[in-house]
Structures are given as structure tokens and as C-alpha cells.
Amino acid sequence: MLTKVVLASCVVLWISSCAVNSAEDLMTRALRLMSETPLIDGHNDLPWQFRKQFNNELNKVDLHTLSTTHTNIPKIKEGRLSAQFWSAYVPCDTQYKDAVRQTLEQIDVVHRMCEKYPETFMFASSSKEIRDAFAMNKVASLIGVEGGHSIDSSLGTLRTMYQLGVRYLTLTHSCNTPWADNWLVDTGSEPSEHNGLSLFGKQLILEMNRLGMLIDLAHVTVTVMNQVLDMSQAPVIFSHSSAYGVCPHKRNVPDEVLKRVREKKGVVMVNFYNDYVTCSKTANLSDVADHFDYIKKVAGADIIGFVLVIPDVSKVPNLVVELLRRGWTDEEVKAALGNNLLRVFEGVERVRDNLKGLKPDDVPIAYEDVQNPCRTSYGYTDDAGAVRSVSALTLLLTLALQMLVH
Amino acid sequence: MLTKVVLASCVVLWISSCAVNSAEDLMTRALRLMSETPLIDGHNDLPWQFRKQFNNELNKVDLHTLSTTHTNIPKIKEGRLSAQFWSAYVPCDTQYKDAVRQTLEQIDVVHRMCEKYPETFMFASSSKEIRDAFAMNKVASLIGVEGGHSIDSSLGTLRTMYQLGVRYLTLTHSCNTPWADNWLVDTGSEPSEHNGLSLFGKQLILEMNRLGMLIDLAHVTVTVMNQVLDMSQAPVIFSHSSAYGVCPHKRNVPDEVLKRVVKKKGVVMVNFYNDYVTCSKTANLSDVADHFDYIKKVAGADIIGFGGDYDGVTRLPEGLEDVSKVPNLVVELLRRGWTDEEVKAALGNNLLRVFEGVERVRNEHTQLNSAHVSGYAGSTIRLIPLLYLYDKYEIQVSSG
Numbered sequence: 060m061l062t063k064v065v066l067a068s069c070v071v072l073w074i075s076s077c078a079v080n081s082a083e084d085l086m087t088r089a090l091r092l093m094s095e096t097p098l099i100d101g102h103n104d105l106p107w108q109f110r111k112q113f114n115n116e117l118n119k120v121d122l123h124t125l126s127t128t129h130t131n132i133p134k135i136k137e138g139r140l141s142a143q144f145w146s147a148y149v150p151c152d153t154q155y156k157d158a159v160r161q162t163l164e165q166i167d168v169v170h171r172m173c174e175k176y177p178e179t180f181m182f183a184s185s186s187k188e189i190r191d192a193f194a195m196n197k198v199a200s201l202i203g204v205e206g207g208h209s210i211d212s213s214l215g216t217l218r219t220m221y222q223l224g225v226r227y228l229t230l231t232h233s234c235n236t237p238w239a240d241n242w243l244v245d246t247g248s249e250p251s252e253h254n255g256l257s258l259f260g261k262q263l264i265l266e267m268n269r270l271g272m273l274i275d276l277a278h279v280t281v282t283v284m285n286q287v288l289d290m291s292q293a294p295v296i297f298s299h300s301s302a303y304g305v306c307p308h309k310r311n312v313p314d315e316v317l318k319r320v321r322e323k324k325g326v327v328m329v330n331f332y333n334d335y336v337t338c339s340k341t342a343n344l345s346d347v348a349d350h351f352d353y354i355k356k357v358a359g360a361d362i363i364g365f366v367l368v369i370p371d372v373s374k375v376p377n378l379v380v381e382l383l384r385r386g387w388t389d390e391e392v393k394a395a396l397g398n399n400l401l402r403v404f405e406g407v408e409r410v411r412d413n414l415k416g417l418k419p420d421d422v423p424i425a426y427e428d429v430q431n432p433c434r435t436s437y438g439y440t441d442d443a444g445a446v447r448s449v450s451a452l453t454l455l456l457t458l459a460l461q462m463l464v465h
Numbered sequence: 466m467l468t469k470v471v472l473a474s475c476v477v478l479w480i481s482s483c484a485v486n487s488a489e490d491l492m493t494r495a496l497r498l499m500s501e502t503p504l505i506d507g508h509n510d511l512p513w514q515f516r517k518q519f520n521n522e523l524n525k526v527d528l529h530t531l532s533t534t535h536t537n538i539p540k541i542k543e544g545r546l547s548a549q550f551w552s553a554y555v556p557c558d559t560q561y562k563d564a565v566r567q568t569l570e571q572i573d574v575v576h577r578m579c580e581k582y583p584e585t586f587m588f589a590s591s592s593k594e595i596r597d598a599f600a601m602n603k604v605a606s607l608i609g610v611e612g613g614h615s616i617d618s619s620l621g622t623l624r625t626m627y628q629l630g631v632r633y634l635t636l637t638h639s640c641n642t643p644w645a646d647n648w649l650v651d652t653g654s655e656p657s658e659h660n661g662l663s664l665f666g667k668q669l670i671l672e673m674n675r676l677g678m679l680i681d682l683a684h685v686t687v688t689v690m691n692q693v694l695d696m697s698q699a700p701v702i703f704s705h706s707s708a709y710g711v712c713p714h715k716r717n718v719p720d721e722v723l724k725r726v727v728k729k730k731g732v733v734m735v736n737f738y739n740d741y742v743t744c745s746k747t748a749n750l751s752d753v754a755d756h757f758d759y760i761k762k763v764a765g766a767d768i769i770g771f772g773g774d775y776d777g778v779t780r781l782p783e784g785l786e787d788v789s790k791v792p793n794l795v796v797e798l799l800r801r802g803w804t805d806e807e808v809k810a811a812l813g814n815n816l817l818r819v820f821e822g823v824e825r826v827r828n829e830h831t832q833l834n835s836a837h838v839s840g841y842a843g844s845t846i847r848l849i850p851l852l853y854l855y856d857k858y859e860i861q862v863s864s865g
Contacts, residue, residue: 115621157617160565164621170628211563215521215570219629222576419577421522433562437555438520 089379090139092392097141097193098375099397101328101366102203102277102299104146105130106165106172115168117175129371132179135198137373142189142199142397144227144298145169147209151234154208155431159216162209166202166223173200184224186404189397203275203298206232207239212259212424214266226404227273229298230260230283237428238263240280245309255282259424261290266420268292271411273404276300277330281313288319293410294403295323299330299366302353306338317358324406326399327354328364344374348381351395360391364400494805495795496545502809503547503599504791505816507734507770508609508683508705510552510777511536512571512578521574528582535775535787538585541604543789548595548605548813550633550704551575552777553615557640560614565622568615572608572629579606590630592820595813609681609704612638613645618665620672632820633679635704636666636689644669646686651715661688667696674698677827679820682706683736683772687719694725699826700819701729705736705772708759712744723764730822732815733760734772739780750784754797757811766807770816 108128113119125131147165149158173180181192183199192199202225210216210228217228231241235252238260243249253260264287267274274291275298276284287295297320303311312320312327320327329350336342336350354363367375382392426439514534519525531537553571555564579586587598589605598605608631616622616634623634637647641658644666649655659666670693673680680697682690683706693701703726709717718726718733726733735756739748742756760769775781775788784793798808 157565159563159569160617160619160622163565163625164619167621167624170624211566213566213570215573216566218573218576219569222629223625418524419580421524421577423520423522435556435559435562435567437559437567438516440520 085380085383086376088383088389089376089392092389093139093141093376093379093396096393097189097199097397097401098139098365099142099144099189099199099400100140100372101144101296101326101364101400102146102205102330103130103143103367103372104148106145106168107148109168109172110165115164117168117171122172122176122179129367132176134371134373135179138367138371138375140198140367140372140375141193142183142201142400144201144203145172146205147202147225148205148232149209151206151208151232154234154236155433158206158208159211159213162204162220163223166204166220166225169200169202170224182224184226186401186408189401189404201226203227203229203273205229205275205298206234206278207236207263208232208234212237212429214263214420214423217263217266217272218270218419221270221272225272227275227296227298228267229275229277230256230263230279230287232278236260237424239283242278242280242309245280251280251282255280255286257428259428261286262420262422264290268407268410269414269417269419271408273407278310281316284312284316285319288316288323291323292414293407294325295320296325296364296400296403297327299328299332301330301335301350302327302357304357305350305353306336308335308338310335314357317354317362320362321358324361324402326362326364326403328366328400329354330366344378344381347378348385351382351387352385355387355391360387360394361399361402363395364397365395491796491799492792494799495792495808498805498808499545499547499792499795499812503595503605503813503817504545504771505548505550505595505605505813506546506775506788506791507550507702507732507772507816508552508611508736508777509536509549509773509775509788510554511775512551512574513554514776515574515578516571521570523574523577523581528578528585535781538582540787540789541585544787544791546604546788546791547599548589548607550607550609551578552611553608553631554611554638554777555615557612557614557638560640560642564612564614565617565619568610568626569629572610572626572631575606575608576630588630590632592817592824595817595820607632609633609635609679611635611681611704612640612684613642613669614638614640618643620669623669623672623678624676627676627678631678633681633702633704634673635681635683636662636669636685636693638684642666645689648684648686648715651686657686657688661686661692667692670696671698674823674826675830677824679823684716687722690718690722691725694722694729697729699823700731701726702731702770702816702819703733703772705734705738705774705777707736707741707756708733708763710763711756711759712742714741714744716741720763723760723768726768727764730767730818732768732770732819734770734816735760737773737775737781737785738778739782740778742782746780748780748782750782750790750794750797753782753785753794754801757798757803758801761803761807766803766810767815767818769811770813771811 109115122132147162149161153161173182180200181197183189183192183201189199204225207230230239233241235241238257240251240253244251274295277297277300301311303313331347333342336346515521528538553568555567559567579588586606587603589595589607595605610631613636636645639647641647644663646657646659650657680701681704683703707717709719737753742748742752
């Protein structure tokens, strides 16, 4: 009897030690993969926390010790984060008010963060710069503007933001713009205004292709997703959305769109927010991995990417371990870590290069689509200010000429 | 008798031919000087005309043949323009509305103009690039934002505009900002709100020094002029203002300020608008030259520049109706005895000196952390009672 107990204990110990060894192996393997391929995260709202907690007064922040956010420098290092699209986000109620100025400030705070911690961050605005930063063991820091309201229906504003280094625009946040419907329309809680994209919205897509600005379809309606997949010449991204087939939340991506993303060679970067992972207030790492597995099953591993925070950025290697444990190959993991996003980014840059001869789109949005008390109308005909006074002058001159003639 | 008549005619012909020759010599000399030193103009509102006439639809514009503006490409070439600060201007009634977005669009239209005519324009944002463009026979195209209302009291916005290539900010246009008084206050038609610059206004000056953004004092009150001359570590400009001593208009620069500009090694770029030249509706080229002479007399030729204000005003002097006519002004200065060096100083060397001075101050600051930069208007910390309805990524996830 004693022998059997001892034997049984040995077997149990041996099995658990194998398990421990396997877990260690998996973590070693995960960290190795993350040292070979950059982990590129599609969306992090630390800049918003800078505004919310510190009014963007970065001088009051020590990112080495900051403990009130999911992200700080030690956690970034532990999480092996190699590239980050920092979100330049401003809330929807700034629309028609000071959205543009606030967005510029969010763009500025990202630049200042990079200047303040140059040993950690390297500002980046191209696929090449992501690779360069990775080679230098720095976090490539890119910018995505989260919400079309930030450009105030202005292609000129889009272009200047591109010049400031912005490399994706999420077409809407959780509000309609004068040219695109947001995901809340799909929930039925808001009416559709544009049945997807308006004419100007479509102009915008083509201009983004011409510029080399990634089109981000997180937060839009399924109609917008499909319209963009119809017309975009470049691959597209979902910077932070998960699989509708696992959690039927309208912020998530339905199966037919996942397949279209694969055809377009785009990427869906899986969002870790509980409500989008389990459609409930709680979730765990395994639930997140279910989304990865599901998208891989429906559309393949080539369209998957990461968005972090579980509960903070330091824990990502654990997710990678889980994927390995579920049988993901090294190649599939590296695809999800960063190769997919790099492929998409290079595709967008290639389209931009091919479109080099194209002129910038300078047709403004129709005034009646954007009329509101905070918007002046200089330049539009039949509207306020100088144009009217020129017309009056013309009238006077015409009258004067007529008098001279007669 | 006949001999005397013939002799007299010969003398007259000879004298007039000398005069003609001298005039030709002066023009030849003017053009030579303009080929050796870039003509750098401080202020041109063509971008505003793009918006006003074409809603910034540049695809509808042919700058080779455009006839409804003071500025087009043939006129630029004839006028020997070598560098231009294009004005990114939006009217004062956009303040507290869409000033920022409209200013971005004006910045964008300048960039697009340069992309559209790359054989003529080269975008520039440094003294070196002005020289490079000149060497390549292109018009260095810089940007000045005309009016503090365009930055919506936001240092972050100032910094992003600097990143977009903007190299001067005119502190006000013709309206007060929440941090600076405009020239209308000096006319008595508006009350002072800040007695010059507020505390935030002074923060802005220091931040502009740190960034390397030229401070433009056209359109501000005399109090603001003096406060900036007190505190700026870098030289300053007046992008388009003339001499108060010739025409006592509140848009012009009084003598004591001219003398302070000399000490600061700044530059006053003379505005050609009739109302600021003769304080009346009409003027001629000679009246403009009077301003050049006056400033030279009061403060020296080292603080003078050209700031025509073409396409921003409707009344321009006889002889200077558009940008092609500027060499005639150079001829007049030479006729009045200006030396080659003095003319070249006014054409561009003074502005280049100022720009290099501003860049030097910026470089010295590069060591400084952006430590004293704050992102919010106001000298006190104001608690914003906003309720954020949601906290992004409030996650309770258990791992493993």
C-alpha cells in the first residue's frame, strides 16, 4: 500500500514537474518569439490619461513610477512592447466645438513623451521606423487619431495631421460625423444619418489611400466596414476590435467582414476590454485567447493583431504562452505579434507610392452638411463675410459702369 | 542763332540721355543686387485669396495666369521675389469657433501650392533653406500665422504648428486674444484686457524662444511691443508695419520702439498699404521710400525689410501695384543714395540675421527639458469639473 502511495505521489510530482517545465518552456519560447518579432499594439489611451489625470502637464509625470495607469515604462519593458499606436483621442462632445485643437494637443503630448524619454521611445511614422526602433530596442511610438470628429470634416486638417505623424484615423468614435455612421447605429440606439459613408466620407477614404494613412474601422457600422472594404485600394485595420462570433457586441467584427479583411490582407487587432471579450463585465486571459483562436479558424492567422491591457501591458507574454499552449505555431504567433500589421502598413505605403501623381483632394464638404453655430463659412459662396462684401463691391462697380456708359 | 539752338538741343539731349543712362544703370544695379541677395518679403496674403476666391480648391487655379490677385508666378519672377512668408490668416470672428481648423487649412494650402509648382516654390522653414532656395533660383516659401486667435490659447497647438513649418506667429490680428491686446486698443476703440500680455502671453513668448518661432509684433499694442522687447531672448520682427513717425497710424512702429528694435537686432518689414504709408487712401512709390529713409535715419538700415502685405489689402501705391513692381522701389532707394550694402540689408540680410539669431537661441535651449512647458492656459491650476462618463479600459481580468 505504502509503495503504491509513494509511486502515485512520484507520478503526480513527475507530471506536475513536466507541466511546470512545459510552462517554463512555453514562456521561454514566447519571450524568444517576442525578441525576434516586434509586438505591435494597435491602440493605447495613455495620452488620454495624461490629459485626464494631469491636464497634459507631463512635467508632473514620472513614467518610470506612474502607478495610476495600465502603462508605464517598467510594465512596457516587462510586456516586451516594441511598437505602439498611441491614441490621440478626444471625446465626442468636443465635436463642433474644440475637437481639432484638443486633438492637436493629444498629438503634441505623444511627441513630448517621446522627447522626454528618448532612451525608451522613438517616434515613428513608417513600417521601416518600426523595424529600426525594434533593432535599437526602443518602443516605436506612432499615433492614431481615434474618431473622425477630430478632423472637423476637413481634408486639409487630415493632411496636416498626417504631416504631424498621425498614421491611422479611426473613422468614427461613438458618434456620427457629418459623413460617417458609428457603431451605435447598429445597436439601434441612434439613427443612421448616412447609410454608412456619405459622398464626402468616400472622398476621405480615397484621400487616405493617397496619403498613406491607415483606415481604422474600429467603432464604425458594418455598412461602413463593407463600403470601405469595397473601395479602399489599400489594406485596412481594426485597431481595437474583437470577434462578433465569440461575443456578439456591435463593437466587434462579424464573420463575413473577417473574411473580407482576409481578402483585403488587412488586420484585426483584438481588443481586450471585457465587454467586448465575453459580453460581460468580467473576462480572463483564456477568453481573450478564444478570440484569437476564433479569428484564426474563420479567417486565418494572417489577419490577427494585438491590443493590450490584461490587466496591464506587462502581462502580454502570458497571452502569448496561452496561444502556444493552444498549438499556435511560431509563425502564427509572430504574424499576430507584428508581422501582420507590418504587412498592412507596407501595403498602405505601397499604395501611397503608386498614387504619387494624384493631386490632393481639395473639394470641401458641402456647407449644408456641416452647418453649425461654431462653424464660419469663409470661402463658401453665398455665405458670410468677405465674399459677400466682394459681391457688393462688384455690384457697385457694375452699377457705376452702367452709369458711365449711359 | 541756329548754332545756339542746335547746341542747346545737343546739351538737352545729352543731359536727358545721361538721365536715361543713370536710370538704366540704377535698374541694372538694382537687379544685380537682387540677384546677389534674396528679396525676402515678410507678409503676403495669397493663401487668404485662395480661400476667399476659390475655397482653397487649388485645382481650379492656374498660378501662371491668375489675374485676380497681386501675386502670380510671372509677377513673382518679374519682381525678383526670392523668399516669401505666406500668411496663414483666418479672420478674427473665427476666434472661439473654428479658428484652429481653418488655420490648419491655410497651412495646408501653402504646402499644396508648393507641391503643385515645385519648379517655382520650395517650402522652407529655416534660414539655411532660404539660402538653398535662392541658390536654386526658387522662391523659398515659409509660413507665418497671422493672429494669436489661431492657436486657441494652446501651447500644444503652437508646437504642432511649428512642426507643420510655421515660423512666425503674429501675436494678435485685429482682436484681443485671451492673453494679448491688439493695436485697436491703442486707437481707443477697444478697451485693454491685459495691459499688454497676460501671464500666459508671457509664457508663450518664452515658449516661442525655446521653439525657434519668430515673434511678430505687427498688429499689437505699443505696450505688447515693449513687453516683448523686454523679455524675448531672441530678436523679433514686424512682418508688415511701417513708421509711425511718417504716418501716425496705430499699425505703425513709433520711434522709441524702432530704437529698441535696433538694440534687439530685430527687423521692421515695411508695409505698402496706402493707409499705413501716407495715412490716406492714396500713395505712391516715393511715399513708401520715405518710410525706408525715415527708419534708416532714426534707427539705421540694419532693421529694415520688405513686408508688402500684397493680397491682404486693396489700396496699394502707384508704382507698387503688385509684386512685379518691387525692383522699382529698390531703384528709388539707390537713387536716394542708399549704398549697395544698405539695400542688400533691407532686401534680405537683416531678416536672415534675425532668423539665424532666433535659431541660435533655440539651439541654446535644446539642452533645456521641456520642463517649464505647461499645456494649459492660465497661471493657476484650475480644476475642471468635468465628469467623464466612462473610463477607458477599466478591466478586471484575472490571468491564468
